[in-house]
Amino acid sequence: MNKDALRRLVEERWTALEAERTTGERRLRVSQLPVDGDQGPLVVGVDHGGHRHLLVPVTSHRKIRPGLDGPVLLLRKRALEDEDSYQTYADLACLRDDLSDLFTELCVDVLEAATGLPENPLKALYRVLDRWKALFQTQEAPLGPEQLAGLFGELILLNRLLERDSSAHRVWRGPEGHRHDFSTGGTAVEVKASTASEGRRPQIHGLDQLEAPDGGELFLLWLRLQRTTVSGSGAGVVELVNRMLRLCDDEGALLELLAQVGYRPADADRYHDARFVIGEEQWYCVGPGFPGLTNAALVAAGVPISIMDVEYTIDLSGETPEPMAPGEVSRVMNGLIQESA
Structure with missing residues (x-):
């Protein structure tokens, strides 16, 4: 018809x-x-x-x-x-x-x-x-190199979650302004990606980014990325987006999240050269002994909290804190899926 x-x-x-x-x-x-x-x-x-x-x-x-x-x-x-x-x-x-x-x-x-x-x-x-x-959306400036690397890191994890559950985009909370990139309320994951060739030194934004959810757990995923060419190895930002759209059960909701971080499918041609190889991947449990400046730590030290817009860098290059084992990583991802159901 x-x-x-x-x-x-x-x-x-x-x-x-x-x-x-x-x-x-x-x-x-x-x-x-x-x-x-x-x-x-x-x-x-x-x-x-x-x-x-x-x-x-x-x-x-x-x-x-x-x-x-x-x-x-x-x-x-x-x-x-x-x-x-x-x-x-x-x-x-x-x-x-x-x-x-x-x-x-x-x-x-x-x-x-x-x-x-x-x-x-x-x-x-x-x-x-x-x-x-x-029809009513306005054009915005394209994402820069650091923004693309950060988005790539989050899309890597989101793709893995969507492979387990087609509704997993609902736990991607960073685009909505949540303090953690992925969160169900009980389990949260913060993703940090860097194109630096040495060290593991993620930048932390705010006093609450390394605070776990109330009564829950927080994990940090560290990715070292190497920029590559269109014809080279690795994966492209556009490829990851297209794959997620095939995997998810609500394309529109995912596209809205992408728009909130500045990525629109109409601009895909701008990003076809944005490809990365994952040179290193480490997961950490953000618990006691993990480096960080948080509201809870300041309160425990008796320091009045009267500062805002805090940004600082932590160093994970040494032997401590110790990265998580692969089995623990799988448990975390399964927990995100189960808690979001």
């Missing part, structure tokens, strides 16, 4: 539903569409207030992306039940009747995308929402 046919179809279905008698405030008048996903057909609906809806069927345990909560569009999880069936949906609603024509175009784009991705129509929905959102 082409785009014009889809547009006529959804308009006809919405018009017919609007002509029906209204029901309870929490009820929807719905009509199935001839566009199928892995959990059944997509559905259009009209609620008690006359607002139009597009519903994408999902499994009951599927999480729906937060953040789209009006005043124009509302995206939430909704269950529809009748005498014979019970189905959970991602429910996209337009709360502005004067924008119904634009909502129709958005929904037609979703239906067209879902036709090409029947195994994951929710992913198709997110893709379309993100494309429309991109």
Whole structure:
């Protein structure tokens, strides 16, 4: 079915539903569409207030992306039940009747995308929402060499987590301004990457970056990176991003996180030469005896905390603190996945 046919179809279905008698405030008048996903057909609906809806069927345990909560569009999880069936949906609603024509175009784009991705129509929905959102995004300055190295380090860990769980991008908290790069509340990991050829001297930002979560554990991943060429060995930033988008179950949420650190797919051509080889990788448990300047240490020493914007460098080049064993590293990554479920 082409785009014009889809547009006529959804308009006809919405018009017919609007002509029906209204029901309870929490009820929807719905009509199935001839566009199928892995959990059944997509559905259009009209609620008690006359607002139009597009519903994408999902499994009951599927999480729906937060953040789209009006005043124009509302995206939430909704269950529809009748005498014979019970189905959970991602429910996209337009709360502005004067924008119904634009909502129709958005929904037609979703239906067209879902036709090409029947195994994951929710992913198709997110893709379309993100494309429309991109119309209003402004251009920003490209990432510099140090920023690219830091991003590469975080993407290395995120890829490993996504291999274990397609929802693991939810524990990547650094882009949102969290004090730790990865955190579940009980387990946190700070990633430090450097292109220096000698030493292990990560820079620490703030008095709380090396403080573990309350009642939890903090770990530090140190990576020594060597810049290489496009035709050389190693991995590229763009390659890691593309791989993550294939692995994750919510491309849009991941793209939003990337945008918050300054990376946008539209700028990918700028970063094709950004490739690195991992020359050294060490993991550390940030516990007693680990070097660092923290709020807790200052309080314990009786020093008043009246300073801000603290940055300092620690030296991990010696034999102490001792790096973690591979088995312990695996435990940490499994803990991040399990705690985020």
